[in-house]
Amino acid sequence: MSFADMYGSLGQEPHDIWMVAEVTGGKPTSLTLEMIGGARTMADGLGCYVHAVVLGNGLGELPDLVAAGADRVHVADDPALAEFAVEPYLKVLGDLFTAQPPEIVLFGATPLGDELAPRLAQRLSTGLLSHCASLYMDEIERVLIGTHPVYEGEYSVVVACPQARPEIATVLQDAFGPPYLDSYRMGETEPVTVDLAGVEERVKRVGPAEFTPPEVPLRKALRIVSAGRQAGDFELTKQLAGALGAHVAGAREAVDEGWITDKQVVGAMGESVRPDLYVAVGIRGDTYHVYGIRDAKFVVAIHPEADAPILKSADAGLVGDPAKIVPGLIEALQK
Amino acid sequence: MRIVVAIKQVLDPRGFTVNRKAEKIFVNREEWITNPADLCALEAALALKDKLGAEVIVLSGGPARAGDALRDAWARGANRAIHLSDKAFASADGSVAARILAKTVSKLGDVDMVLCGDKAIDTGAGEVGPRLAEALGWPQVLGALDVTVVDGHVRAVRANGKEYVTLEAGLPAMVTVSAGANKQRYPHGGRIMDSYRQYQPEVWTASDLGLSEDELNPVMDNRGQSYPPERQRGTILGSPEELVRLLKRNRVV
Numbered sequence: 001m002s003f004a005d006m007y008g009s010l011g012q013e014p015h016d017i018w019m020v021a022e023v024t025g026g027k028p029t030s031l032t033l034e035m036i037g038g039a040r041t042m043a044d045g046l047g048c049y050v051h052a053v054v055l056g057n058g059l060g061e062l063p064d065l066v067a068a069g070a071d072r073v074h075v076a077d078d079p080a081l082a083e084f085a086v087e088p089y090l091k092v093l094g095d096l097f098t099a100q101p102p103e104i105v106l107f108g109a110t111p112l113g114d115e116l117a118p119r120l121a122q123r124l125s126t127g128l129l130s131h132c133a134s135l136y137m138d139e140i141e142r143v144l145i146g147t148h149p150v151y152e153g154e155y156s157v158v159v160a161c162p163q164a165r166p167e168i169a170t171v172l173q174d175a176f177g178p179p180y181l182d183s184y185r186m187g188e189t190e191p192v193t194v195d196l197a198g199v200e201e202r203v204k205r206v207g208p209a210e211f212t213p214p215e216v217p218l219r220k221a222l223r224i225v226s227a228g229r230q231a232g233d234f235e236l237t238k239q240l241a242g243a244l245g246a247h248v249a250g251a252r253e254a255v256d257e258g259w260i261t262d263k264q265v266v267g268a269m270g271e272s273v274r275p276d277l278y279v280a281v282g283i284r285g286d287t288y289h290v291y292g293i294r295d296a297k298f299v300v301a302i303h304p305e306a307d308a309p310i311l312k313s314a315d316a317g318l319v320g321d322p323a324k325i326v327p328g329l330i331e332a333l334q335k
Numbered sequence: 336m337r338i339v340v341a342i343k344q345v346l347d348p349r350g351f352t353v354n355r356k357a358e359k360i361f362v363n364r365e366e367w368i369t370n371p372a373d374l375c376a377l378e379a380a381l382a383l384k385d386k387l388g389a390e391v392i393v394l395s396g397g398p399a400r401a402g403d404a405l406r407d408a409w410a411r412g413a414n415r416a417i418h419l420s421d422k423a424f425a426s427a428d429g430s431v432a433a434r435i436l437a438k439t440v441s442k443l444g445d446v447d448m449v450l451c452g453d454k455a456i457d458t459g460a461g462e463v464g465p466r467l468a469e470a471l472g473w474p475q476v477l478g479a480l481d482v483t484v485v486d487g488h489v490r491a492v493r494a495n496g497k498e499y500v501t502l503e504a505g506l507p508a509m510v511t512v513s514a515g516a517n518k519q520r521y522p523h524g525g526r527i528m529d530s531y532r533q534y535q536p537e538v539w540t541a542s543d544l545g546l547s548e549d550e551l552n553p554v555m556d557n558r559g560q561s562y563p564p565e566r567q568r569g570t571i572l573g574s575p576e577e578l579v580r581l582l583k584r585n586r587v588v
Binding site: 111126130158202205214276298 | 348349353355360428429430433456457458459460461462463464465466468469470474475476477480481490492494498499500501502503504505515516517518554555556557558559560561562563566567568569570571572574575576578579581582584585586587588
């Protein structure tokens with residue numbers, strides 16, 4: 001049975017899983033392939049097809065989309081779509097989804113998805129499962145269930161959109177596992193007719209800008225790299241902070257060493273902090289210090305002594321000389 | 336020039352702890368604050384008021400406690416505060432919220448710009464801004480850090496990786512402002528007292544806005560919470576590469 005016959009029997013009921021693919025440097029992004037893989041699994045459970053939409057200009061062959069699990073790749077190739085722009089992209093997708101109403105539309109939780117998905121949801125009067133860290137299909141109810149982290153990951157809320165179709169979701173990296181790329185998989189590629197009459201992007205890029213973000217006090221910092229007596233070379237600690245875009249702080253001993261000022265001390269006798277990431281370099285981790293980081297969401301400790309108390313209270317620890325470990329960490333972060 | 340700022344009250348994260356083992360949220364101190372990103376949007380609007388003499392109107396939905404957020408915004412320097420209060424608004428999801436706000440903006444009339452925070456910390460969705468832009472048919476700029484108006488156009492600075500770009504859109508426009516974009520002013524002490532003694536935010540209901548019951552039907556369904564796994568403390572890793580992988584998996588970097 002051909003594709004067209006299948007569609008004939010389905011009529012205009014919303015059906016199939018669609019996803020909006022993103023391509024950089026002629027290759028689909030890893031998130032795109034993950035999403036196709038996840039969509040493939042859901043589609044196999046439901047018995048429907050997976051469609052991928054690619055928008056851009058001068059798009060070459062994209063065999064990976066089919067290999068990851070797309071049954072049909074819709075290519076909208078037009079000079080007006082070369083750069084991402086909200087209005088033309090929205091027009092193309094809106095037209096496509098009105099002509100063939102989807103059951104599910106997946107976007108990546110990327111700048112593109114953040115701009116397009118809510119607008120498309122409003123245009124089609126439907127719900128949005130945004131920033132899903134996990135996404136699965138409740139096959140009994142035939143409803144997509146998404147969880148998305150709130151309060152910076154303290155917990156997640158579980159949401160669904162049972163009544164309206166399509167169900168639109170934006171998906172975070174790693175929500176689905178890595179896809180299985182099967183280069184023998186068959187799929188069709190089809191051009192999309194692009195009609196952009198009367199549509200013009202209304203937001204223009206003027207050029208680069210100068211901006212200095214306001215100073216954030218230590219207690220509100222989102223990332224902190226902190227040095228203690230065993231930190232060795234303080235310059236390395238500062239470089240690590242630079243690589244992470246973090247504030248520099250320290251334990252009380254770091255003041256004695258002359259590395260930091262009184263105001264940068266973390267602990268019971270200094271600031272209590274609640275960053276998303278706290279890296280303790282060469283801090284032994286006495287009670288006074290650990291009290292100050294009790295609300296930190298993720299603590300990394302680097303210390304030469306394996307019995308240092310900080311390693312027990314840290315989420316992840318590395319045992320060894322910071323002078324050797326920190327350069328490796330900086331390198332791994334920049335990769 | 337008329338600028339509307341939409342703000343939302345959220346539960347102060349410092350007042351509750353999440354127990355991952357019990358899968359419960361323990362609220363020790365129930366305190367409601369204005370969403371940090373919305374405060375940045377308000378500050379951006381007030382800066383425009385100082386510079387251009389714009390009229391700043393603040394909107395907020397929510398139960399009676401939202402009045403505090405509106406009074407705070409008025410004390411900071413907003414010209415008007417409107418409380419969108421109706422029993423039918425209580426179940427609002429993103430699409431309904433955008434509809435309510437869009438109706439309010441068109442009822443106010445002559446609005447040149449709508450500002451709001453790019454994300455509320457309690458939902459983290461960032462959907463109301465673009466949804467409102469769609470409902471109003473306006474251009475949108477998301478995640479702005481600095482907002483200025485130059486010859487009838489709005490110019491916004493936005494982060495692009497580690498650099499910054501300037502975007503420009505014609506008015507009227509919808510702009511969402513990132514948390515941490517600016518440092519907020521303190522409200523004047525006397526004005527805080529006045530905001531409770533003399534000032535009363537206006538209250539608009541569904542019938543004032545001419546919204547029917549159908550338009551206020553939410554499409555989203557909340558199915559509870561889920562909790563991340565318990566923290567595994569004391570894990571010793573072998574190499575920095577392993578650490579970076581772990582950080583990425585936990586979405587820390």
